[in-house]
Amino acid sequence: MYLEELKKIVTYALEKCGFVIEARIIISNRPDLCDYQCDDCFKIAKLYHKNPIAVGEEIVKCLKELTNIEETFKDIELVKPGFINFKLSDNFINKYIIVMNNTDHFGMQKKEKDELFYIDYGGANIAKPLHVGHMRPAIIGESLKRIINFAGYKTLGDAHLGDYGLQLGEVIYGILRDFPNTDVQNIKFDIAYLDKTYPAMSKLCKENEEVLKECQKITKDLQDGNPNYVLLWKQICEISIKDLKRLYAYLGVDFDFWYGESECYPIIPEMKEYLEHLGIVEVSNGAKVIPIKEATDQKELPPFLLEKSDGASLYSTTDLACIYERMQRFNPNHILYVVDKRQSLHFEQVFRAAKKANMTPNTSLEHIGFGTINGPDGKPFKTRSGETLKLDQLITDVKVAFLNLKETNKDMSDDDINKIVNAIIKFADLQNNWSRDYIFDIEKFSSVIGKTGPYILYTYLRINKIIKDIDITKDLTNNIYNEYDRNLRLKLLELESIITDAVKDRMPSYVAEYLYSLCVIVNNFYQNNYLTNLDDKQKKNDWIIILTLTNRIIKVLLNLLVIDIPTVM
């Protein structure tokens, strides 16, 4: 929007000077000197074998000679080694503030092309309770989906439940052991039973090889349609999904599809036939594989595993089958996998196999490999008793910590408390770059001061209190009243480029960072511009417009971070 216009003006000036290069205008990293800067003098100097300062002088001269240039820039200055510094005119800033204010999408252009992003971000396993490790894909994936959507692209979210792997064989083994003399039709159990059965069976399988073999056999038979196993499997899924939906609903995470791996099982034979037909399947140690090593590779890469030596399918099989199926059904332009980064080798294998099989000629496959949540020892977080922390427990802990902060917090409605708990957890997570591990600290997850979700909510609510009772009577004038006011308006303009970058890099943290800095600036404004009893009607009206726009943006960005706003704090 506005940045394009600035770029166009400067590029035009460069052209007039005889430099054929597209100008790059960036937000100033010296706000004390300017609003925006252009560092192209160095590049041009090298390209045309000139002195950067001489180049800069030429460009600045050209710019200043353009007609009506003062309507865009208050000041253009060439500094030291070769930076061109720009200060925007009030006129220019307000022109775009008005555009943002008068459109429901803040003046951002709707995307013309119908790009579809298929986002796979659940990764929860049936029959296993959600633990802290499941929090990240849920939050990051949901936020990414909303950001991409907001930028104008189409999205589909898929929970991709782990409903067909070995863990199901293990749980079924446990059930058969616990209900030895009961007809399978009459076996009934609940979520609490499942919660304790999986960990117990998992432990048993690690200790006892025979049990493991039996579980593998059950897994294979289940895949082949053994009716008793299928019956139990259906009950496990039903109970488990109900509980998963409860927790995901608490987090505000929703999927377009609650598909599991099992969904793509019917298509596996067709896919295998397709792969065999291509002649890329080989047999290795009794298993069917697709070699994926390329000539340019330096490193060793294990082949893609299509079929185990006992004929059973595994994780890699279903992932490839899912790609095969998704391409047929939806033909997405991008498939994003929001999955723990420890699985990066797995995804490299799957992506290479898909590419080798020419399944995705015009589709990008991306692994959003987020880091693990670690304990103080640098290993994935465990509770004091050595177990993984359940997501339910984390939420409860955060809630208790919040209630204990202030006596009055206990008077808040449940709904408001839950919104704040969500804000604490999500903002603490999403402000990080997802590729990195972070250390879990319950104290950090109970803090409401500083760079936290509650700080953002508090800012929104205090601004809302000012603007809600004052009507806007006139359009925005062309004035900017002081530096706090100006800083706020400049920050508002940045919105579009933040969203664009967040989509490009798949980074919700950009949105979180911007939202926080916007709140810092608006709090600054708040503290220094007392508004309710202001005599200057015009100034008051202008400020109400600015604050209303600011709060509209804060609200939208909070939604992109999957955070809802409570009624009071």
Place this chain on the structure above:
RNA sequence: GUUCUCGUAGCUCAGUAGGAUAGAGCGUCCCCCUCCUAAGGGGAAGGCCGUUGGUUCGAUUCCAAUCGAGAACACCA
């Protein structure tokens, strides 16, 4: 062993299509509630951006080496 990722303030983290004086939060110290909720605002202290070289006008960012931490490495997911 091979490959990959990461070393930034006391702590937890932002930041790189190479740019001017490296930013936050917490913690520490000081100041601000007659006035839109102080879950707020202002200020101070705190850094050889792991180390050593290289590339260049310029490197936290790119390259190499080195030290340190973590992860992955075919029939689990």
